[in-house]
Amino acid sequence: MKGTLYGIGVGPGDPELITLKAVNILKKIDVVIAPRTQKNEKSTALNIAMPHLRQNTEILELVFPMVYDENQLNEAWLDGKNTILNLLEQGKQVAFLTLGDPMLYSTYIYIFRLLAPHRVDIQTIPGITSFCAAGSRLGYPLAEGNDIVSIIPATCGQDKLARALDYSDSVVLMKVYRNINEVVDQLKSHHLSEQAVMISKCGHPDETIHYQIDRSADLKPVYLSTILAKKSLSKQVE
Amino acid sequence: MKGTLYGIGVGPGDPELITLKAVNILKKIDVVIAPRTQKNEKSTALNIAMPHLRQNTEILELVFPMVYDENQLNEAWLDGKNTILNLLEQGKQVAFLTLGDPMLYSTYIYIFRLLAPHRVDIQTIPGITSFCAAGSRLGYPLAEGNDIVSIIPATCGQDKLARALDYSDSVVLMKVYRNINEVVDQLKSHHLSEQAVMISKCGHPDETIHYQIDRSADLKPVYLSTILAKKSLSKQVE
Structure with missing residues (x-):
């Protein structure tokens, strides 16, 4: 296949937190693909990429359902795959955008796997993760020395969460939302x-920050919040 | 204090994996500080920053011993702190460089803490982590869905390592070196x-990659290697 697919991490949302490498690739590509989970959702990744694109770059906003099942690939996923394959066969240079980092909890991972058997030339460009951005924004060291830091989707289930909190010195809890009370109890x-x-919404105009979450009676996180937490020195895992 | 200290993550080593935000700050600062652990070591972070500095930017290479003990602060650390405070009092804009991300296992964290009581204006700029760079370079998804991924310094001790491996779906082992055989046994x-x-040395000209590390009889990692590993689907934590 003549074209190359670039999987590009555009960072956590702040347009300046994109890498020079991503910018240099965006400047030369023919087609940019911005994945969406819902048709009416605005693509933050596309907004970040836009200023770096040439005027004649083609923009494709493809809808990928959030639920992915390798055994039950639905039409949207197969259509997306075929669209990309067709473009690459035409010799186009194609960028697939991802918020954050492409190899951490992204739609791109599934597309990457779907394309792997087709001998596509793929280059993946890492991005700033949302939790690194949050750590810097808050002045919150995530790990030092021999600390183990675990990245945990808050949706992983109570038992799994409990065991992970047990062995970690420091944790990043992603996608905290409806289960906030359970999560805070477990952290306690x-x-x-x-x-x-x-x-x-770290770095966005409507960013919110909550300290002392163990003392707040009625926490209602905005959709998809992140919690950074660490054990005090005396409680660290040995 | 009139000046601002910018803690800047310059990424994992590839000069293109620096963010626009870091570049824009480096363009306007008066002094850049590149920490070193040994006097004769070349600063990779400084090499990455160099093309973005103005000609009259002052460059300070400060030596910080690797071993840090809050109760036994030695002269090098206190000298470094005082140097920075003096510059900020003069109204200088100062950048402190870090490879990777400033809030993950960095010298910057200690400087950040030492300066905190002095009411310094500090802004920290996140960087691409070495493990995200490795994931993208290798086409190795680090986590998806409800996966828990743990970042583990291989120097953390056998018991601690064992517990972390038990409850993680996916792991990043940092600083793998002399204990490689123990680490591989535990992974098995x-x-x-x-x-x-x-x-x-991901992304460097002398990069090396080893697959099937469980079948290699005599692995000798270059100083500070990284291992990415994950459980097969059937063994994942539930």
């Missing part, structure tokens, strides 16, 4: 709540 | 070795 019982901070 | 017994990949 694992000595992780005192220094915990919850941040929503 | 936790169903993490089959898909493991070891990468050294």
Whole structure:
């Protein structure tokens, strides 16, 4: 196949937190693909990429359902795959955008796997993760020395969460939303709540930050918040 | 204090994996500080920053010993702190460089803490982590869905390592070196070795990549290698 697919991490949302490498690739590509989960949702990744594109770059906003099942690939996923393959066969240079980093919890991972058997030339460009952005924004060191830091989707289930909190010195809880009370209870019982901070829409104009989440009676996180937490030195895993 | 200290993550080593935000700050600062652990070591972070500095930007290479003990601050650390405070009092805009991300296992974290009581205006700029760069370079998804991914310094001790491997779906092992055989044995017994990949000097001209590390009899990693590993689907944590 003549074209190359570039999987590009555009960072967590701040347009300046994109890499020079991503910008240099966006400047030369023919087609940019911005994945969406819903038809009416605005693509933040596309907004970040836009100023770096040439005027004649083709923009494709493809809808990919959030639920992905390798055994039940639905039409949207197969259509997306075929669209990309057709473009690459035409010799086009194609960019597939991802918020954050392409190899961490992204739609791109599925597209990457779907394309792998087709001998496509793929280059993946890493991006700034949302939790690194949150750590810098809050002045919150995520790990030092021999600390183990775990990245945990808050949707992973109570038992799994409990075990992970047990062995980690420091945690990043992603996608905190409806289960906030359970999450805070678990953080409390694992000595992780005192220094915990919850941040929503980090770096956006409507960013919110909550300290002392263990003392707030009625926390209602904005959709998809992140909690950074760490054990006090005396409680660290040995 | 009139000046601002910028803690800048310059990414994992590839000069293009620096953010626009970092570049824009480097263009306007008066002094750049590149920390070193040894006097004769070349600063990769400084090499990455150099093309973005103005000609009259002052460059300070400060030596910070690798071992840090809050209760036994030695002269080098205190000198470094005082140097920065003096510059900020003069109204200078100062950048402190870090490879990778400033809030993950960096010298910057200690300087950040030392300066905190002095009411310094500090802005921290996140960077691309070495493990995100490795994931993209290798086409190795680090986490998807409800996966828990743990970042583990291989120097953390056998018991701590064992517990972390037990409850993680996916792991990043940092600083793998002399204890490589112990690490591989532990990965084997936790169903993490089959898909493991070891990468050294990711993105550098002398990069090395080892697959099938569980079948290599005599692995000798270059100083500070990284291993990416994940459980096969059937062994994942539930």
